[in-house]
Amino acid sequence: MKRIIIGISGASCAIIGIELLQELRQHEDIETHLVITKGGEVTIKEETDYSVEEVKSLADYCHDVENMAAPVASGTFEVFGMIVAPCSMKTLAGVANGFCENLLLRAADATLKESRPLVLITRETPLSTVHLKNMLAAKEAGAVILPPALSFYNKPQTLLDSVRYIVGKALRALGIKAKDFKGWGEQK
Ligand SMILES: Cc1cc2nc3c(=O)[nH]c(=O)nc-3n(C[C@H](O)[C@H](O)[C@H](O)COP(=O)(O)O)c2cc1C
DSSP, X not given: OEEEEEEEOSSSOHHHHHHHHHHHTTXXXXXXXXXXXXXXXXXXXXXXXXXXXXXXXXXXXXXOTTOTTSGGGSTTSOOSEEEEEEEOHHHHHHHHHTOOOSHHHHHHHHHHHTTOOEEEEEOOSSOOHHHHHHHHHHHHTTOEXXXXXXXXXXXXXXXXXXXXXXXXXXXXXXXXXXTTOOOTTOOO
């Protein structure tokens, strides 16, 4: 059983985190541990048709963002990796600087210190010098910076197709194949 921590922070495109959870429900060998920040709760309400409770119910385990005693707060709790989907610039700043002010940030910090894969679906545009410096610092600390960039070779028909493509890319960064994901050269 692979444990994966999913963080949903308050950047736009909460739907990516939700579709990630929907995808991982189809993988019987994966156990999901979800942490949603207060900002993430706001974007779920503002941007999607899901309630926060519905999103929580998609995960195997959901941990309160204020609960610093949750299992995912410790590196001794063995996890396969973590994806922050989406990752706000505030959460990026926390990851880049080891500032563990909530459980999502502590879990990301523990993931990095244990040299486990951490994928940040960073979402902001345009990017300030501060954002870019924090991305470089997080990358140098071991994180994968994976902005939700559109792709067209897969010929998306809907926005949801594009969202699912990003989910596939994020999982591929952890070495996990999303059910319907096809990379370049795998289209047929
Ligand atoms: C609808 C909405 C969309 C937002 N989009 C972004 C965004 O794309 N990127 C970002 O960095 N912050 C965005 N924010 C601001 C963050 O939610 C805010 O900075 C928050 O404090 C982040 O905290 P968190 O990382 O703990 O969730 C958005 C806020 C709202 C309400």
